[in-house]
Amino acid sequence: MGRIKIKDTPSITAHTLLTKICNRDYVTPDTYKVLTTVAKQLSHKYPSIKLVYLDANFPFIDGYPLFPHLSHNDGKKIDLSFIYKTTNEKLTNKKPGITGYGVFIPPPNNNNQTEYCKKKGYWQYDITRFFSLGNWNRKLILSEKATKDLLLLLSNQPMVRKIFIEPHLKQRLRISNTKIRFHGCQAVRHDDHIHIQL
Template sequence: MKKLLHSILIILLTVITQIGGIIYLISILLIKPTAHKKRLKLLGIFIALYLIATFLIVPNVAPLFGREKIKETKFLQAHSLCYQLANRNYVRPELNQTLAQIARQLEKQHHGIKLVHLDANFPFLDKFPLLPHLSHNDGKKIDVTFLYENPDGQLTNKKTSVSGYGVYERPKPGEYNQTDVCKNQGYWQYDFPKYLTLGTINDDIQFSENGTRNLVNLILEENTIGKLFIEPHLKTRLRLNHPKIRFHGCRAVRHDDHIHLQLK
């Protein structure tokens, strides 16, 4: 039973963080079978090794695999520390530079407003899946949040969920509903991010059409960007018409809670 539990934890930690599984295995091997308070010692060793690896070792090794940690500034930040702790904040250097440029331009247009990122990529190995995403596996992709506004119409850096995912800007009456189309075709997972919010917050804010449109246009202006995914009804509502804007397909998940962008 213990071996099964350890195996499950190794798999889960690998899926969520890429490096957590191997670090947990190393932690197990460092504990003597006769050790007193084994579980407590295992937890302590794992946490210590994991933090050392995440903040000191991985950032220095990842460039050997063509990726680097997102360089955060006062204009470019992760939505949550969880993305950093889980090593889901690595990109190719070219994307890092592009994100910094978009963040600077966004701040120029909207003083004090930050570019907030969600899942990017793991630090190592192309084709290693970053679940639940289908394509975040080569350092070229990243998700960023929409922009929101206060009841008085002023842009805010607040978001609508703890994770940054799962709170949708749903189709209005008369708008095309891609979610219904995909689910009617049997793609049940298309609506799955609603279970990944980790809790909804800031009920007083609302989706900013002007702010999000400006952000999308700033992204599209970058020559390094090859594709951008956003839900079809938002593309229409925001009057976006650019060949880089693509439909992600029903095998993915809906994109009316975030923007996906990727390098050429």
Template sequence: MTVVTQIGGIIYLIAILLIKKSAEKKRLKRIGIFAVLYLLATFLIVPNIAPIFGREKIKETEFLKARSFFYKLANRNYVRPELNKSIGQIATKFERLNAGIKMVYLDANFPFINKFPLLPHLSHNDGKKIDVSLIYENDNGQLTNKKPSVSGYGVYEMPTEKEYDQNAVCKKNGNWQYDFPKYLTLGTINKDIEFSEKGTRQLAELILKQKNIGKLFIEPHLKTRLNLNNGKVRFHGCQAVRHDDHIHFQLK
């Protein structure tokens, strides 16, 4: 639980200590106390302590939403204040260009302690990073808020035969984990939508225009396809996982 939520293990330990070993239905009572304490901590206590560690909960708006309630329930929605401000500005500007279309975020960071890993990510450990969903369109070419997976991860916009296949290169070199997120979709949905080059390019360009953003990670074939020539666009390395199911960006 600590690996997934940062605070879950500690709260479960407290729940165990509060219920005597001799108590009737002790397991059920511990689960009940854990649930109450966890919800209180996640939604009332943690948001007020996180600023001490230089982080704050992502401020959702009409145009900025989490892909799943899980990211908020698991305390994976914390960033530094300057990143919070930037993602809010990006979401607002994107909606002005595309009425009704939201910027959808995925994993960000835990609320406490630099270098505490937010698995399965290698670098989401300092409040500076966030993943956002690609943009999709329906059959008639109109942008949609629908996504192809429940989690927001794991459904890839594959390279064509003429495009560079970074996944094949990395796996050939022994980096077996490179496409591991395909197991983290929690279900594939919305088969009627397609990747939107126009929408994703607009979103990426808005991100890159933010002066305090230092890097943007996206798969090499999408960088080429979307004509993203800004020096901030980098390759994340074969030791990470592929980025043709989401965009990662971070502060300088």
């Protein structure tokens, strides 16, 4: 169907085996090219760090849904994990949640997009908190520098059209690139992962 399975390499890997078993790891050749390019650039900058992906797409026809995602249906979308560090400031490939979703970076009180969206009636906005299956690395901290570097590497790829993260993270990381934007209240919150689309 014009999609290829993402291969684990020394610089790119799935967060969980379940993603691969359930065939949620297929992308178009162009998307795969972007992933491998950024993964190599990231490992050059941070030799011990891999590009860790979460959900991509099924290997089926365009339009086939990938629950619970709204748009992962054409091979051109993929979710990536933030980069974390330990309490002693060492970068790690570990993630706080089992699935990679649902363990959020808390927003400041004056910029709580989640509360705003839920008050507007979008009850599903933080539903992924139920999909975390546990927070198994509670002491991990977001690496602002490495995550910002990853976002900039992604945004520098000409084929990448949009990158979604929460507004408070864009402000916190001091990023002004217009490709990096808010996804709207109709989706789910994006302060637990990065969504990219070509």
